Amino acid sequence: MLTTASVPDRDKVTYWNNAVSRTLVPMTVAPRDDGPFDGRIATYRLGYLQVSTMEADAERFTRTPALIARSSEALVAVGLQVSGTATFIQDGRRAKVVAGDLVVYDTTRPYSFDYPRRFATHVFQLPRHVLGVADSDIRQVTGSAISTGDGFGAMLHPFLATLAASTDGYPPAIADRLAGNVVDLFATLIAERSHPGGTNPDTARSHLLMRVRNHINQNLGDPDLSPESIARTHRISVRYLHRLFQGEGTTVGRLIQQRRLEECGRELARRGRTTPTVSAVAQRWGFVSPAHFSRAFRGAYGVSPREWHNLRTTQDGALPTAVTSLPGGVPKTAADARGAGRQAAGLPPFRG
Structure with missing residues (x-):
């Protein structure tokens, strides 16, 4: 758990920027309000899958080409909005994200999240190469919000929420198997969205x-x-x-x-x-x-x-x-x- 709670007010933004960039990927974080900033992020590993839960005040995340060049590994992330709203932009598309929505994004291409007020979100990151999905399919899914009210998203939502809450350690063999199951689920989600109707x-x-x-x-x-x-x-x-x-x-x-x-x-x-x-x-x-x-x-x-x-x-x-x-x-x-x-x-x- 990384939190700004015990950090002096003048250092909170710098601390939070570093905490988010170290935990997820290098990003620029800009608070939207002038008052003291509050944020916390908790992370654990499940094999090659990283599961993070973030709660923070209104802010904007930006992933630029210069920051991408600093990253050594290509990752795909799936975000599950827990509370609050966000505007998500990637690959020239803009989406309004509300509580319960899923978003898929590729960390090797620029993107941004704009949270107008306090929010909470779960972020699932995994190496791009383990997903086994064509780049063209991922590009069709990024920059859009995926509702979990019906379809495959409705099945995926409770599983991901439970997984994010399960911070207890798993034996390596169980952790690897769970990570493999998550990969299969994410690949299915992308296939369903990139090939509507199973085409x-x-x-x-x-x-x-x-x-x-x-x-x-x-x-x-x-x-x-x-x-x-x-x-x-x-x-x-x-x-x-x-x-x-x-x-x-x-x-x-x-x-x-x-x-x-x-x-x-x-x-x-x-x-x-x-x-x-x-x-x-x-x-x-x-x-x-x-x-x-x-x-x-x-x-x-x-x-x-x-x-x-x-x-x-x-x-x-x-x-x-x-x-x-x-x-x-x-x-x-x-x-x-x-x-x-x-x-x-x-x-x-x-x-x-």
Whole structure:
């Protein structure tokens, strides 16, 4: 709890400005009245979610580009007006906020709150990247007041009010789970407001999924390609990234390995004057350990990378011994062996 109660009158405004900027994000605070200023702000953490309750005299908050440049982290905030009113401005839109209303704002773009008289509000802040919502969707929601009289807002209001009042500590596992639930609720709120009537939320998901797949294909050679790096690049949480792939029949990690193995198999099958080494091919497509690559390749295709290369490039019918002993019976001829090897490797039979 930070309060101006014990601060000398001449220092109250400076103290309050610093308290708000440290607790939330850097802002300019200007009281609207000339008398002694009174304000208090209480904050606690719930995993990566910060929950703050602020009560103060009439004032104006302004978040300018210069102040934004001082911030190291992109945050999205949801405010729940408890008492009093406010005029909220962001992205060229102005909204009158009354008790019970919700507002969504992005701390990476300028905004202001003007409170004409004493007020109280709850503020929920979370890192922008964990939300898993397109920037275009957030921009459609900012600068407007969301009523909690009906719709999804009516369901969200009591939950947020209870959460703001629950200042008792939670075990880390419970806190993280609660924070994850809040993220899902905020993402749903933004989706509902940015796609009225439920129009095309799946389209946005499909576009994001396509961008993720393209990113994977373009960065297969990067050994640091991982769910964490992909989520960071697309400004979404790892949790939301995994949710994107729930209906795809695979996981992000498996897709990365599958695509790397496909490219390795394609390169090892090329005929040419120079034969690339297995370790060179593996490294070129993001495998750090040749031994791990060989195990993964054999698990996927039933033959080793070298055997695969020989099967795809041999001209004279000669096959390594390991291939002639593949499951499915002992081949009688070299042609039979080639066919058995291709079948085990997941390739169509030879033609002609």
